[in-house]
Amino acid sequence: EALWRIQAEVTDNAGNVGTVTSGSYYLDKTKPYGIGVLNPDTWTKGPVRINFNAYDISNIIWAPSEIGTFEAGIYTSAEKLDTVCPLNADEVRTIRLLPNSSPYALASSPSALNLKSDNTEYTLEFDCWAGMDNLRLYADLYPDTLPEKSFTVNITAQHVKWTFKSTSSAMNSCRLRFFSYNQPGSIYITNIKLYEHGTTGWSGARRIILPDNSTVTGTAAIFDVADNGVYNFEVWDNAGNSAIIPVKVDNIDNQPPGITFTPNSCTWTKNNVTVTADPYDNGDSGVKQWRYRISSNNGATWGAWSSYITGDVSGDITLNATGIWKLEAEVWDNSDNTGGAVSGSFQIDKIAPNGVYSPNNHTTWVNYSLSTSFNPSDTGGSGVRRWRYRLSNNNGSTYGSWSNYILGDTTQSLDFNSEGRWIAESEVEDNAGNIFAISSGVFNIDMTPPAISAASDETDSTEDIPVTITATDSGGSGYKSMSYAWSKTPTKPATGWTTTNSSSVITTLNQEGVWYLHVSADDNAANISEKVFGPFTLARLKLENLRITGVGDYAWKDIFQKSNGQPTQIANDGIGTKDMPLYRTKDHKYIKLGYNVSFEIDSTGLFNAGDTIDIQITYLAADRKNNLYYADVYIPDKHGSYILLQNSEYASTSSHITLGSSNRFVSEASPANTKQNTWRFSTYLPPNAKVVKRGETPDFQRNNFLDYRLLVAMDIIGRRSSGEIYDYTTNEQNWGSDDGSEYGANKPSGLDLLGKGINHGEVFWYWLEQTALDDIDVSREW
Secondary structure (H helix, E strand, O other), X not given: OEEEEEEEEEEOOOOOEEEEEEEEEEEOOOOOEEEEEEEOOOOEOOOEEEEXXXXXXXXXXXXXXXXXXXXXXXXXXXXXXXXXXXOOOOEEEEEEEOOOOOOOEEEEOOOOOOOOOOOOEEEEEEEEEEOOOOEEEEEEEEOOOOOXXXXXXXXXXXXXXXXXXXXXXXXXXXXXXXXXXXOOOXXXXXXXXXXXXXXXXXXXXXEEEOOOOOEEEOOEEEEEEOOOEEEEEEXXXXXXOEEEEEEEEOOEOOOOEEEEEEOOOEEEEOOOEEEEEEEEEOOOOOEEEEEEEEEOEOOOOOOOOOOOEEOOOOEEEEEOOOEEEEEEEEEEEOOOOEEEEEOOOEEEOOOOOEEEEEOOOEEEEEOOOEEEEEEEEOOOOOOEEEEEEEXXXXXXXXXXXXXXXXXXXXXXXXXXXXXXXXXXXXXXXXXXXXXXXXXXXXXXXXXXXOEEEEEOOOOEEOOOEEEEEEEEOOOOOOEEEEEEEEEOOOOOOOOOOEEEOOOEEEEEEOOOEEEEEEEEEEEOOOOEEEEEEEEEEEOOOEEEEEEEEXXXXXXXXXXXXOOOOOEOHHHHHOEOHHHOOEOEOOOOEOEEEOOOEEEEEEEEOOOOOOOEEEEXXXXXXXXXXXXXXXXXXXXXXXXXXXXXHHHOOOHHHHOEEEEOHHHEEEOOOOOOOOOEEEEEEEEOOOOOOEEEEOOOOOOOOOOOOOOOEEEEEEEEEEEOOOOOEEEHHHHOOOOOXXXXXXXXXXXXXXXXXXXXXXXXXEEEEEEEEEEHHHHHHOOOOO
């Protein structure tokens, strides 16, 4: 096929030569072709305009038949590989760009391509594949000011076309290069062809049938598409040749990108939450960039947007504070599609729960049960999940066991029902797992009354009895005060109380008698303890109530004995001190010499062995003129000689009488009181005793005897073995105090008989005119 002409050279017989040239004969058997250029040729969300140009001639200006002619460059396989092309299963030679080449792997054409700089269009075609998906391959014309194109290469092989043109003069000496920047897998390249597009020659392109079957007359057409795909353009030239030129559109991505949050939400937690935001593109253009912002109040308000994160790169976002968090992200793909997502809620509570005791304490000591209520609370947002409590009754030194859990934000009363220094500790847990313990103040309860003790060396004594009273408090509130009083009965007295703040005092019993010590003590919690101690008996050394309990004289019989033989009241009570001196009764005069006179006297404090009562008798005689003289009494001895009474066998009963344990008996007045006793003794003068004035001796010739009346005066002293004495004579104050209505005139009085004062000394009268011998004569007895 060509543009033909026929030229004929004609020679006639004459030898003339002529040349005849025919017209042109056009023979075009070559199919036309075309190139579709995408605008834009980068990723877009559409539409894409295909600028299609039809040509009737296209020269392959460079097609290395052997890859081996391609120059090995940096990080390129030094020995060209025979490998199978996935497109046609043929064993072909390839350029291999090695993986992980830093900073790049490079291969270039061995010599300059000598391209035109007159805006001629060229198309570079090649097949490529990779050891893994999504590797990036670059093709360019060197130097760097000339066109460059990048491709995404996958495991699946693809046929690539790149159309370019340039007016740069550098096109004359440029080289073709393939390179990759530190990709993780190998990239294989083969079947390289470079076409120069022609616009003239042959019959010429005539018309183009577009993919929608519409027809455009001429060599250029525009066709807009909204989706990726292969679009067939049918090109016809003027000779009737036609060709279907497929144009592949694969740079449309109208699918919005998106992003996932992992995790997308969480229930309440106290820990930081790290969320991985992973952008993705539903189309093929890939993620260009993304950004995010954060809300801490469940989306009510938002913070500022983050800086853009470039590429399909996931990122970790850490939420590290209290709040109900949400994430919002915006994503752009390389086609400028936008998408985004809002996460669920991330519930974070880092604030410990709390609670309030009402009341928080009771520092004043009380003696009754107390209680408080505990109200748990949570300000971190998650709310109270549960709480429990335990109690200490020793100010927090130790605690009892935890209670069962109380669920939710529930107020509950806590009771303190026994004594102690109570503290409540409550442990509150919120729904995020935060746990916090809250302790109350101290609740002071003392239910134990003070302990009272009374200590004394003796409770039954003749000396003052000191009693140490001690009050102690074991309930915790502490001792406050004590009151005490003495009384004669165990019944609490209304008056006489002494109050002190001292916890130990000494009170002394110094009044005689049987006493009870009443003690009341209170502590600072108003507990009161009352005790009665005793009886305490104070019985000082004392003699009292000397009395005549019997007279042997028959004339006195009716005084001491009733007609039925029973003792009279006088016999029971005795003739007491107030009726001394015993002078006479209404019916009887005096007591005859020779009769026993029986006495009793009561003592206090003379109860030990060795304690005695000494009785010294002084005799006074009255003449018929009632003159009173101190007298000596003489008693005949066994030889008939008269000797002084104090030298006779009657001295111990009529002169100096010492009463000992044989004379001591149980107290008639207080039989249970071991400190009191009744003593019994008697005096006796024989009927043949003679009385003279003191200092004289009996003179029967002169008859110097006093024979009217004899006054017996007794000086009585109690003696303890320890040396203490009690002078009954001096201390007795009731001498002769009666009016004599029972026993007579009660004479004498107003006399100091014993040198111990007027009206001191116990006396009675003997009648010397008659003796017991006179009663014998008349046979009197009882």
